[in-house]
Structures are given as structure tokens and as C-alpha cells.
Amino acid sequence: MDPLTEAEVVSHVRSALARGEGGWIVTPNVDILRRVSRDPRLRAQLCEADLVVADGTPLVWAARLAGWNLPARVTGSDLIWSLSRALAADHHGVFILGGTPSDGSGFAGTTADTDFDDVADLDGAHRAALVLADTFPGLRIAGTLCPPFGFDTDPDLLEAVCDAVIAAQPQMVYVGIGFPRQEHLIRRLRAALPATWFLGCGAAVNFVAGDIQRANPALQKAGLEWLDRLAREPRRLARRYLREDAPFAAALLARSLHHRLTHRPAHRA
Template sequence: MNEVEMLNVRFDNVDMQECIKVIDYMINDRTKFKYVVTPNVDHVMKVNNDPSFKKIYKEADLILVDGQPLVWLSKLVGKPLKEKVSGSDLFPRLCEHAASKEYKVFFLGGLEGVADKAAENLKQQFKNLNVVGTYCPPFGFENDENENNKIIKKILAANPDILFVGVGAPKQETWIYNNRDKYKVPVSLGVGASFDFIAGTIKRSPKWMQKCCLEWFYRFCKEPKRLFRRYFIEDSIFIVIAIKEIYRSIVKRC
């Protein structure tokens, strides 16, 4: 599989169709319990500032680019990524694939009833989709040993082929990394707000905004208090490291 190294992150250079094929292979391989990450700009900044998060990304089995700015940057530095494969786009496509292959899926995350509603909507869309479990964990579950054990037992009992975790980054990736060998699912991936998008509790930005790199702005307009710090303080340094990446690529080519 072709890889692109950029901004201290290794990206697997696959399009959506290739991604589905790789995950299908991972499900059937069963040599270890694998996980998928989908870095966007915010994740890249966390990788560059948090050694523990960087380790989680380094050891991931599949790293997909979830952000149009990263795709554009890859082209500017002469390492073009094929296309954005976001967790929110991959989630329904992978559920469709699971339905066609009779794979079992489990949804962990979201507010009360959201994962159930998402499962209901997806089963209407993909008639053979087998959702073997949904669970809304309480706030702070990742630090509660009893709650963690409860979640792991639920997943073990359901025995899914794919686990979707929607509790936001970096919590979802960290929880998967720390617990995947306990709940023993072939493939796990974090999907952020995808349950809400499918359930209809949160409206996703229009397609034109996604293509024009404005999905972040749409989300900011919906939740300005929660997202102001992330987008305008924590992620603002991205412009600086992107310019440095472009400069390094120019120097190498010269």
C-alpha cells in the first residue's frame, strides 16, 4: 500500500473503494485486533503536540486523510493523496459493505438514543445490516474501570466484526488503542459525530462546503463556544507548519 509522509504523520494513500477493500482484508485476516484512524487538521496538531497520541497514530493499521486542507497540502508538497476519506463518509459506506458481507457491527458512543436511531436509519437503508449492539457510555467512562469492564463485556458478548466508536478525538482513538486487545474485535475505528449525522440529531455541512474546505466553519457556526478554542487557537499554528512543510519540499526538489 502506497504511503505518504507529511506533517509527522504517515498517511495511507487510498481512495474510498481501496479503503473498503483494505478493511475487508483486515476483518478476515484475524492475526491481530486492528484499528483505523482518520486524521484531520485538528488530529495532526494533536499528533505534533502529544507524544502519546503520536504513538497511537504511528501504530495504527490504516491511516486515512480526513480533511481537504491536507489533500491540498499533499499536492503542494509533491506527495499527492488520492482523495479525502473522512470517518463520516466511510461510516455509512462501511455499513453498506458490512450488510453485503453479513458482517456484524457495534455502535459505541453518542448521547442517549442517538446510536439506536442511527442503527435504525442505516438498517432501513441497508436491509441486511446486522447491528449486534449499541451503547451510550456515560461521561468519563474512559476513566471508570467498572464502566470500562461493562463496555468490554457487552462488546465481547455481541462479538462484532467491526466496532464504530463515536466519542470524539482523541478520546475515541485512545480508548480503542488501550482496550482493543480486551474486547477482541477484528477492526475498530473512531467516527466522531457520525452517529449524530446519520440519526439526524446534528446536520452535516452541505457537500459544496465539504469540497471547498469549509466544513469546519459550518461546524463552528453551529457550536461557536465549544469549537472556538480548537479552530482559532489550537489549530491556528497549522498554517505555520504547513508553510514549513512546503518549504522543506521545495528545498528537497532543488
């Protein structure tokens, strides 16, 4: 984990773009960390990222228990806003990939030349683009794509998605199709877009589009955003949060405390 605040991440990206350098931001939470800890291949892939910041309060707690300096939680759902604000100030272009298709299927997309007011059926990526463009004047929408679920298992459709993103030549790509699919797609795109930054942001595109409501700030600050999402989607998230992530988080905190107690620095004589 990189010990950075949200503002420091934004500053890092902005400086890199000014030099014509791209990169990749990974924001692991407890669920991602649990899955990565059990998959050496996936762990090796994520080590290719340029910035790794903690999208999960338990990770911050665990780091502090272990005696490591991890200043704050930095979420993809927050970065999509703060990065867009910085990109707008520099008149950079963003590509939004993900969200909910307008009809649940098909291949929907827009480009920088699309007149948003003339588009009848707005998918999630498109609506998120409208919100960001309206919130941050100066932000250039290089394009949007809202491919159907499972598109990345279809070689032709996957190639079409990649071609569309590459043709747009954006400075930033927000990929919100879920872990680890979004990370696999980012790794594929990076070679063709070395001057572009990528953020795998999961549900953030849906949050911006208004399809999913985020927990109130008090729950976020208390590290209980997962509880709000569980209440909204119990059937989909109960097993993951309660049977898999909660025990892993408890064990992580216990190991961190044990590390702190057994690795105290020696006192000087």
C-alpha cells in the first residue's frame, strides 16, 4: 500500500500527466485483499500497478495496528470525483467504461463527438459522463462504453471495446466492471496507451450515474459503508461480506496486532 492521501494521489497523477506519463491506480478493499492473498498470480498482476491505496477502513486500521503509516482511506468512489476535478482544470479527456446498459444487453457507447442531448437511451456510463461534465466544466468526455456483462469472454466484443478506448486516446480511463475483470482489461489496454492513467473503480460509475446510492458520510467515516450496501443488496452480498470478508478482516486485524507486539524496535542502551 502506498501511504498517500486522496489529495496526494490526485497531485501525483496530475504531475505525471503533465510529463506525458501514464499509470494505473488500484484501490483494494477487504474483499479484494482476501482474494489476492489466495491467488499468487493475481497478486503478481496487481503489483504492476503504479499506485496502490487502501479502499477500506479495516485496511487502514490493520496498518496502524501493525505500526505502519497509512494516513487515510482512499476510495475509487471518491477518486472518480477528485480526479475529474483536476482533469477538468487541465482540460484533459476521460473515458468511462462500465455502468448499467440501458436495456440490459447490447453494446452502447459514445465518443467525444457525440451530442449528448440527442441520445435517447442513456446507459450508466453515459449518464455518469453527463454528471461529471456538468459538475466539472472543462472536463472533456473522450468517450463512454457500457458493454454487456460477460463481454470480456467474447474475443470479438473484447477487441471492439479495447479498440474504442484506444481510438479515443483519453488521458484517464475509469473502468467500473468489477474486480478482477476490470484489472485484466486495464492490463490489456496499458500497452497501447502508455500515456494514459487507469482507475479500476468498481461500482463508482453506478454511484455517479445515480443507479446506486452511496452510504451517508457518517457510515463511510465509521468504516460501515459495507453495512449499508449489505442492507440494500442482501442476497448478492451476504455471503461475501458475512461469511468471507468479515472473518478475513478479523484475522487481518489480529495478525496486525500480533506483528506490532512481536516486532517492537529494540531500545538503545
